[in-house]
Amino acid sequence: MRRWTAPTRVPAVLLAMLVAGCGAAPGPSSAGPPAPLSSVSLPSRAPTPSGTILPGLGGVTPAPGSSSALYSPNPGAIVVAIDPGHGGCLDWGVPNPYDNTLAKSEKADTLAIGLDLRDRLRAQGVTVVMTRTADVALAGADYPPLGCHDAPWRDVNGDGQVGFGPGVAANTNARDELSARLDLANLVRADVLVSIHINSMTQNGVVYKIAATESFYTDETPWGTGPAARLAQLVQTSVVASMGRAASGYRRQDRGIEAKNLYIVAPTSRTGRPGEPRRGALMPSILTEVGSMSLPAESELLAGRQGREAAVAGIYDGLVRYFADRPLAARIDALLPGGEAGIQPPVAPGSGPPFWAPLIPGARGDRRVTVRLTNTGTQRWPTLQLAIGWSASAQPYLGMPPSLSPADVSLPSLAPGESTLLDLLLKPPNAQSRQVAWITVTDGTRALSQLGSPPLQLATGGP
Ligand SMILES: [Zn+2]
Structure with a gap:
């Protein structure tokens, strides 16, 4: 009775009787091709920026450079x-x-692997954000009938339902919990989101003693199958190799990668179905089932240091390969009073979403903010422009881009890892309602927020 998220997955071929039962997520069913995205207008006529850019604060900040194995030009970015x-x-x-x-x-097991992966990435200079560092839930786990007296429930996805138990729709708490984790990854503008899981192959009470690795991604994002599939395959291949070396006396299966809209990897819902996130992943995201606890030897392996190190090494190697070949990418930070955005946002009080877009400093009307743009890709930037869009919203931030306007400023052609600062004078289009700005860069055709580099989002009001 301890677990409550166990959607039945039915693999299609061979192993047809097996159920990959770990499924973190009550993911939406994939029904037909995705609807077109809300349009991103990048007019060819004279731009009419909704944000005015003041003269830049200065030139290019060189990439710090390092001996990091992961993005050596500027791993901290x-x-x-x-x-x-x-x-x-x-x-x-x-x-x-x-x-x-x-x-x-x-x-x-997943927490131990996650913490070790964090330490390994940080040792290479990479910035890491954890959705949890202890046995806690962001959306609450307050259910005394099962002896749970954790934090009170939060309605993170705004469906009006919270909690768990009789009278509560199935997966309500799972959706709130995963929504909070997505919100965190989106607001820190993570380059990638890696959800770590361990499988157990059981069906109808029968345990199948099989050890396997499989990874999931979504192909319904604006950037298509490319980056997320590549990330999934690189991590899958590396984890299979690493776990295979650690496994002693038994065979393992490479069950490959699969495009599947599990909640934690899914984009923002375009249908509004309750099983789809209202604010989905804004970056390439994967869910990797690094191993299986239904094979006794692998269950033991994963519970020990050797197995966890093998899982960590596999994910880590996949990330190194991923960031070694990512031509066009950008990180956009706001340098805000009291600390820059990009680190873990504070938890908002109350019973709603815990994480919100930071406030734009300044008085009503014109609001000024300094923004740092960093080339986090592996090629020198082509000619890029800043692009800004606004939308009135009561949600913590925007799950999909509003109509974007390129701003009339030329960005320097930054080399990988280099940065530049800009002063922005933001003009929210409406002072009466809460406005959220979506700030990205564009090559005139596509915004990088459509290529997997999450936008900077700033709001004129909080929760
Ligand atoms: Zn799981």
Whole structure:
């Protein structure tokens, strides 16, 4: 009774009887081709920027350079969001068929792997944001009938429902929890989101003693299948190799990658169906099932240091390869009073979403902010322009781009890792309602926020 998210997945071929039961997410079903995205207008006529850009603060800041194995031009500008799957009093993940104690639970294994991966990335200078660093849930886990007295429930996805138990729709808390994790990754503008899970192959009470690795991504994002599929395949290949070296005395399966809209990797819903996130991933995101606890030997391996190190090494190697070949990417930070955006946002009080877009400083009307743009790709920037769009919203931030206008300023052609600062004078189009700015860069055809580099979002009001 400890777990409550176990959607039944039915693999299509061979192994047809097996169920990959870990599924972190009540993901939406993929029904037909995606609807077109809301349009991003990049008019060829004279631009009419809704934000005025003041003269730049200065020239190019050289890339610091390093001996980092991961994006050596400027590893600190890379942000990796790590999501150790499950967590909190209610969600233990898949049950361990041999030892269903906390120490051998999926949520404990994924947290240990996630923390070690964090440390390894930080040692290489990379910025890491964790969706959890302890056995906690962001959306609450307050359910005394099961002995859970954690934080109170939050309605993160705004569907008017919270919690768990009788009278509450299935997966309500899972959706709120995963929405909070997506919000965090989106607001720190992570380059990638990696959700770590461990599988258990069971069906109808039958445990299939199989060890396997498989990874999931979505192909319904604005940037198509490219970056996320590449990330999924690189991590999959590396984890298979690494876990294979650690596995002793048993065979493992490489079950490959699959495009599947699991909630934690899905883009913002275009249909509004309750099983789809209202604010989906704004960056390439993957869910990797690094191993299986339904094979006793692998269950033991993953609960120990050697197995966890193998999982960490696999994910890490995949990330190194991913960032070694990412031609066009940008990071946009706001230098705000009290600390720049980009680090973990504070948790908002109340029962709604915990994470919100930062406030634009300044009085009503014109608001000024300094923005740092960094080339986080592997090629020198072509001619790029800043682009800004506004939308009135009561949500913490925007899940999809508003209509964007290029701003009339030429950005320097930054080399990989280089930065520049700009002063922006933002003019919210409406002072009566809360406005959210979506700030990105564009090559005149596509905004980088449509290529997997999340936009900077700033708001005129908070929760
Ligand atoms: Zn899981």
